[in-house]
Amino acid sequence: MSEQNPSSVEIMDAFDRRDLAWFIDKLVQVLVFIGGISAIVFIIGIFIFITMEGFGFLLDTLDFREFFMSPWWEPTDEDEPSFGILALIAGTASVTGLAMLVAIPFSLGAAIYIGEFATGKKRESLKVLVELLAAIPSVVWGFIGLSIMNPLIIELFDVPVGLNVLNAGVILGLMAAPIMTSIAEDALKAVPDRYREAAEAMGATRWQVIFKVVLSAAKNGLLGAVLLGVGRGFGETMAVLMATGHAINIPGSVFDSVRALTATIAAELGETAVGSDHYQALFTIGIFLFVITFVINLTADLIVRGIRNK
Template sequence: MSDTNTLSQTAALDFDRRNLDWYIDKIIQALVFIAGISAIIFIIGIFVFITIEGFGFLLEDFSFREFFLSQYWEPSDEDAPEYGILALIAGTASVTGLAMIVAIPFSLGAAIFIGEFATGKTREFLKVLVELLAAIPSVVWGFIGLSIMNPLIIQIFDVPVGLNVLNAGIILGLMAAPIMTSIAEDALKAVPDRYREAAEALGATRWQVIFKTVLPAAKNGLLGAVLLGMGRGFGETMAVLMATGHAVNIPGSVFDPVRALTATIAAELGETAVGSPHYQALFTIGIFLFIITFLINLTADLIVRGIRKG
């Protein structure tokens, strides 16, 4: 009787004492918390920085009408500089749009093949290959655009210049395809095998199983993959700078050269005086890009998250 009493008394003392394990746990919690929120702090920091840099322009020279609706980007005109990004938006949009037309069939096809048809070593090999493709630096893609695609387009389509929407769109599409493939394949893998078995037990062929069961079940993830690829295309700079021809122009056909928002910043920022209206206007483009890519990624993320819950 007295034995149990003392035992529970010592236990009670332990309950009321903080030991080393307790402190280590708290410290690690704090460290992980800091690491976790640092990403958010950096993002907010970047946003605040570019906003501050572009702020003077937003207050003084900025006109909503001119900025979004004028197709003249002439910031270095000494008498009447004009800051219209409509042509730049058209450039980015046309290149990204074409890139998606190239990338969607390739990446979905590849994802379906890797996820549903390939087995064993073929499958592992292809997955590694796709990851490898996703890691090719964008300047290398730009170089391919300049030195391979450019003469090829001139030769095939008999046009004077091969640096245009077509060139950049194909390059960007090939760049975005690996990451889209990878995410789309994850979405297909998330579809439980019992669905496939159940559909096959009904007598469905492989293609019927994929088309009627797997794709509908994975559609949110696939849409997310497309949007993330689009975000990638939107924000891509180097390859686009090298392959578009870099001419401010609203394209009338895929053979017209264009200039992208990102490429404009990359090409001009080094040549402007810090704090000048031109410098600040470039940062305003940065804010615009930041918001657009943020929205695309957020939408993609919400959609992908949607499937996990459903």
């Protein structure tokens, strides 16, 4: 065309030349590599830190059997302190489980409505609203649990205390639902329209298209949304601290007060002597939470990979 073709010799040089674009490319590769590695370094750093704080206790004092099997968490007992977290695990698990029962139908329903049915202005305003809901600080949710849900539960169910699994589960579920909705809606939106067109062209109804085609195409993202909610439930501290009643208890019904692992650390860490058994026991709970989170994420990853390879 307009320029003359360079001669063969010049071309042979060009294929080995380190030009500006080549250098920028290499530089960006290095920066991206550092970015990726630093995330791993930070995670390992955090793990080392919490492990070191709890490690002496973990090796010398801690009786694993007692730690996981005993429901007695009495770290400040002068004669015979006991460090059993079974009741705390039960508290966290029951609240998270109930929260997911609340959040999954709400968030999937909302995501399907926003993603598949709502159009134009309605859709845009709903998305903004959901994102606003996701930004409400957890202490506000705890406040709602304390001052609105509490008397409501006492009145409705005629129970003496309204701060219990039901209260915290509903609060946590409502709290996790917006972010789960947002992620699930992204997953639905990522399903190409030509899938919907192809399915609708075969005479499938709206619901059949959503159920058979859209949901199965988006199931990785939806599963990711649910597991993010589970992780949120395990890690949430303030709202749970305020709404559960913070009483050590293995719940027999949703009307029992419980105490969560995270809330225990938050409430007690400030009052312990650094390095004491109690202090180290709290860090051991931290290690346990870290391991749980790791296992949840790893499982999620493996499930998603399994689905992808099918």
